[in-house]
Amino acid sequence: MKPAAFDYVRVRSVREAVDLLAAKDDAKILAGGQSLTPMLNLRLARSQLLIDIKRAEGLRSLAADDSVVAIGVGWTHAEIEDGVFEDPTRGLMRHVARGIAYRAVRNRGTIGGSLAHADPAADWVSTMAVLGATLVCEGAGGKRRHVAADSFLQGAFLTQLASDEVLVAVEVPRLSAQARWGYYKICRKAGEFAHALGAVIHDPARNICRIVVGATDGPPKLLPGTAAALAADPMSEALDGLDQEIIAALPEHEPAARRLHATAVRRAIAAMSTRMDH
Amino acid sequence: MATLSLSINGRSVTAEVEPRTHLADFLRSDQHLTGTHLGCEQGVCGACTVLIDGKPQRACLTFAIDCDGADVRSIEGFENDLLMNELRAAFSKFHALQCGFCTPGMLASARDIVSRLGEVSEKRIRLELSGNICRCTGYVGIVEAIRSVSLGKAPESFAVAAAATRLERLGADVVIRSTETAPTSQLGRSKGEGGSLEERIVINAPPEEVWGALSDLRRVAPCVPGAEITEIDGELIKGRVKMALGPIKPSFRGEARVSLNPAAREGKMTGLGRDKGTGSSAEGEASWRVIEGPANGSVVVVSMNWRLTGMLSQFNRSSIVRDVVRGLATAFAANLEAMLKGDAPPPSEPESLNVLQLIWSMIRQRLFGRS
Known part of the structure; x- marks a missing residue:
């Protein structure tokens, strides 16, 4: 199918995009467009105006200090996969990027577009949640808000972005040299949307152990109980409480779906134990 | 309508397009370059894969207007491309096509696989090809053709390292951490397809x-x-x-x-x-x-x-x-x-x-x- 007619504006600055968002109903930000365009082609979405921020100033920025790397939203999955800039997560981000859809999609799709689109099955949604990253949103007058990535999604395709805000950067905390991570997603076919996803980070030097179950019907969920058990005994494979915690975290999911999610988390933890150094 | 200027297969083109026209339709209907095929129009099948600024991308998920100033190379634009000629010969030799519908996209991806990865294993080829669907020939010949061309080749260097600037913070940023989610129901769980x-x-x-x-x-x-x-x-x-x-x-x-x-x-x-x-x-x-x-x-x-x-x-x-x-x-x-x-x-x-x-x-x- 072909998209319904829309207007297209290419903006040079975030401010211009914010002004257009505020002025027009039913306008949508276009970054790489690799999630939005299928919806437009299928006419599931019918936006009146696409605001192309691909060439807006500052969205391919990169800034870092000792604890955080701030990544502009315009970097593509393929650029992250190729290690075009330093990966502060000891290989987790490169690993995740490589598993997103297909190379032809990764060459155009952006990290920020994926987060703002807020598909529950999107890799960056769960990855940024498990990393404890912070998302920087810019609104009217250049006012910036910092939102914790683990509470950015409110539901499928619903985020904390206000209607006149643009996601501009992702602040990713650095993992220490002792950090280990595991990431596992269950897909029917390589590159397809995940049916279940598990992500885990254990960074004893920073006293951080976080586990996320993702590709749910809504926001990714942290599993603090299982994470605490893992931190207390990193070699533990038992994780007896995981199934119960998944049931509590995903009360509306079918038992079969919960089993799939528990499996993804177990495999993410197992991948971490066997791969001491990434 | 909006004006678009770009390079297609080395030729400068200026045209008027509707914003909703995607690159594949522009190539096929406006430029009569029908070698770019359209299967699913949602980014899954890979038949429309072309090179945009040297990188394989989906022509169905790229609006033509968004290619203003870009260098687009469709399957018609590889006449004098050494690597593509090798791949073409290998596709014939290994019987990597029958109906030819997926072939333009397969070749665009195949060229990217060999140039980016150099000599590459069958397993990796299959993973990299997961975004190109063939519905008649099957993948055995395609994978063998790509593997044979890749033998002995080294990856082309492509990644230019980007350096970070010093992160400047304007005072202490307050991080909003909301436990509030959209009103989801405390209801029973959903069943079946509905x-x-x-x-x-x-x-x-x-x-x-x-x-x-x-x-x-x-x-x-x-x-x-x-x-x-x-x-x-x-x-x-x-x-x-x-x-x-x-x-x-x-x-x-x-x-x-x-x-x-x-x-x-x-x-x-x-x-x-x-x-x-x-x-x-x-x-x-x-x-x-x-x-x-x-x-x-x-x-x-x-x-x-x-x-x-x-x-x-x-x-x-x-x-x-x-x-x-x-x-x-x-x-x-x-x-x-x-x-x-x-x-x-x-x-x-x-x-x-x-x-x-x-x-x-x-x-x-x-x-x-x-x-």
Whole structure:
């Protein structure tokens, strides 16, 4: 199918995009467009105006200090996969990027577009949640808000972005040299949307152990109980409480779906134990 | 229409395009370069893969207007490309094509695999090719052809390292961490392809009063979120239901039939609607039963059952469908509860708000004696 007619504006600055968002109903930000365009082609979405921020100033920025790397939203999955800039997560981000859809999609799709689109099955949604990253949103007058990535999604395709805000950067905390991570997603076919996803980070030097179950019907969920058990005994494979915690975290999911999610988390933890150094 | 200037296969092109025209249609219909094939138009099949600024990308997921200033190379543009010539010969030798529909995209991806990765294993080729679907030849010949060309080759260097600047912070940033999520239901879980939910609402009014309020379908129907009623004729309601889920905003137009059983204090509504925009249909059933609750109160048991067909369900993402269903059911239950408790209705579309408010004041006055 072909998209319904829309207007297209290419903006040079975030401010211009914010002004257009505020002025027009039913306008949508276009970054790489690799999630939005299928919806437009299928006419599931019918936006009146696409605001192309691909060439807006500052969205391919990169800034870092000792604890955080701030990544502009315009970097593509393929650029992250190729290690075009330093990966502060000891290989987790490169690993995740490589598993997103297909190379032809990764060459155009952006990290920020994926987060703002807020598909529950999107890799960056769960990855940024498990990393404890912070998302920087810019609104009217250049006012910036910092939102914790683990509470950015409110539901499928619903985020904390206000209607006149643009996601501009992702602040990713650095993992220490002792950090280990595991990431596992269950897909029917390589590159397809995940049916279940598990992500885990254990960074004893920073006293951080976080586990996320993702590709749910809504926001990714942290599993603090299982994470605490893992931190207390990193070699533990038992994780007896995981199934119960998944049931509590995903009360509306079918038992079969919960089993799939528990499996993804177990495999993410197992991948971490066997791969001491990434 | 907008003006577009780009390079196609080394040739400068200036053209007028509609913003909605994607690059594949522009190449095929406007430039008569029909070697770029269109299969799925949603980024899955890979038949439309072309090189944009040297990188393989989906021509169906790229708007032509977005290629202003770009260097586009379609399958017609590899005449003098050494690597592509090798791949072409190998595709013939290893019988890597029959009908040829997937071949232009396969070759674009194959060229990227060899130039980016150099000599590459069969396993990696299969992984890298997962975004190109062949429906007749099968992948054995394609994979062998790519592998044979890759033998002994080194990857071309491509990644230019980007350096970070010093992160500047303007004072201490306050990080917003909200535990608040969108109103999801505390309801039963969804089943099958559609959804089914059950909710129990406790009301501080005797069952007969609650039933009295519920037995008038003028009061019940507006509890369906985003609903706008255009006609009520006996048990038949006509109207539409609007929803919004991110960029997806279907508006289902249709009709519903309501039947009531006063003796059992049970009501049932079945409806069928169609959204022209997404070419989807929704059908569903909502039923409610009023039973005695604690302290002379009532419990209203609401159950809903919904099924979506058409584009919305064919999008192949059950979570989207479930979320639509859940959003509807949650809001219906909340509206019903608000109506029965006499609270103000939740914000709604202006046009449906009028219907709601009208009925609202009636109910509040009659049932709860408030105004």
